[in-house]
Amino acid sequence: MQYDVIVIGGSYAGMAAALQLLRAHRSVLVIDAGLRRNRFASHSHGFLGQDGVDPAEIVQSARQQLGAYPTLTWVEGVAEAASGEKDSFIVATDDVARHQGRRLLFAAGVSDTLPAIEGLAERWGVSVFLCPYCHGYELKQGRIGVIATGPMSLHQAQLLPEWGEVTFFINDAVTLDAPMRDDLAARGVTIEETPIARLDDHADVILAGGRRLSFAGIFTASRNAPATPIAKGLGCALAETPMGIQIQTDDTKETTVPGAFACGDAARVPHSISLAVGDGAWAGAQLHRSLVWA
Structure with missing residues (x-):
């Protein structure tokens, strides 16, 4: 038919x-x-x-x-x-x-298409998210990581302080000029320059060199x-x-x-x-x- x-x-x-x-x-x-x-x-x-x-x-x-x-x-x-x-x-x-x-x-x-970071894909939709309006509230204003993938990531990092204390992982994916850095600082965002080695546990970021940072949740732009x-x-x-x-x-x-x-x-x-x-x-x-x- x-x-x-x-x-x-x-x-x-x-x-x-x-x-x-x-x-x-x-x-x-x-x-x-x-x-x-x-x-x-x-x-x-x-x-x-x-x-x-x-x-x-x-x-x-x-x-x-x-x-x-x-x-x-x-x-x-x-x-x-x-x-x-x-x-x-x-x-x-x-x-x-x-x-x-x-x-x-x-x-x-x-x-x-997700960032090629070990441990990220397994946590997609569980502790790694895209949309703060969909998942931000449940993080109870805890610590939030934002993993840069490109220009849209800056927007995420600027917006997410509404939901918690934000650390922005550059991860060699975006270049920040002075005005961008000033804006992030004014919003209380911590900028982390060290590349990411992998994700671990619920929402832990392991940096190159072994330093561990723990978060309530992580956001990234696919x-x-x-x-x-x-x-x-x-x-x-x-x-x-x-x-x-x-x-x-x-x-x-x-x-x-x-x-x-x-x-x-x-x-x-x-x-x-x-x-x-x-x-x-x-x-x-x-x-x-x-x-x-x-």
């Missing part, structure tokens, strides 16, 4: 978009690989009505609510390629199936890219952001390929569940309008 919309990615943005379409009696296929970006976190914060809830519970509840709509088809699998054009797209999945849709929505999120290259393979333009690469869209969330849309972390910055849900809801409404006035 041909679906009205094929949604690639069944996390927060994809489900929010699908909900708008299902409520408009449209047939929707969601293809989901089950790899939520926040799968490493035990609690979600800053999402109105769901503050402190396990992200897996939020997703499960949303999935059950979508399942009440008879025009939903859900496929657990990996979308591997997309081809075609407006009103006649084809998405191939890892089970060799080929699905037809009038519209496409890319909502598969992003991948995070570099993002769409979690799947399918949009690029279809011909959608990509855009550079301070956080990495995202899918380029217009105000209606349509990509540079007519009939193909994108939303969520892969198509906007900054990132959070709240923003992903809002972006998905907007994309779903715009997709519906594109079908009405095709």
Whole structure:
């Protein structure tokens, strides 16, 4: 069969978009690989009505609510390629199936490229974080480390004193001029020039030479890219952001390929569940309008 919309990615943005379409009696296929970006976190914060809830519970509840709509088809699998054009797209999945849709929505999120520091990846989402609004409060204004990865790290170091006492690890990743140093000093930020050897225990930083600094939590700026290259393979333009690469869209969330849309972390910055849900809801409404006035 041909679906009205094929949604690639069944996390927060994809489900929010699908909900708008299902409520408009449209047939929707969601293809989901089950790899939520926040799968490493035990609690979600800053999402109105769901503050402190396990992200897996939020997703499960949303999935059950979508399942009440008879025009939903859900496929657990990996979308591997997309081809075609407006009103006649084809998405191939890892089970060799080929699905037809009038519209496409890319909502598969992003991948995070983390600093190549021993012990960091294992602590991602547990004691090493990206967003202070999502994880800062739980650190109880304790000691916070910020590991530089590039220009965005300076912004993190300037902002995080709102949540605790900050040490900024340059780690040979950023150059600070005199005004930057003066600003950090005015905010009470300690600048640490010694490179990092590894992370240890809950959130301990071991410096080259063996010195150990302990923190309540650590923040760092990962570099993002769409979690799947399918949009690029279809011909959608990509855009550079301070956080990495995202899918380029217009105000209606349509990509540079007519009939193909994108939303969520892969198509906007900054990132959070709240923003992903809002972006998905907007994309779903715009997709519906594109079908009405095709």
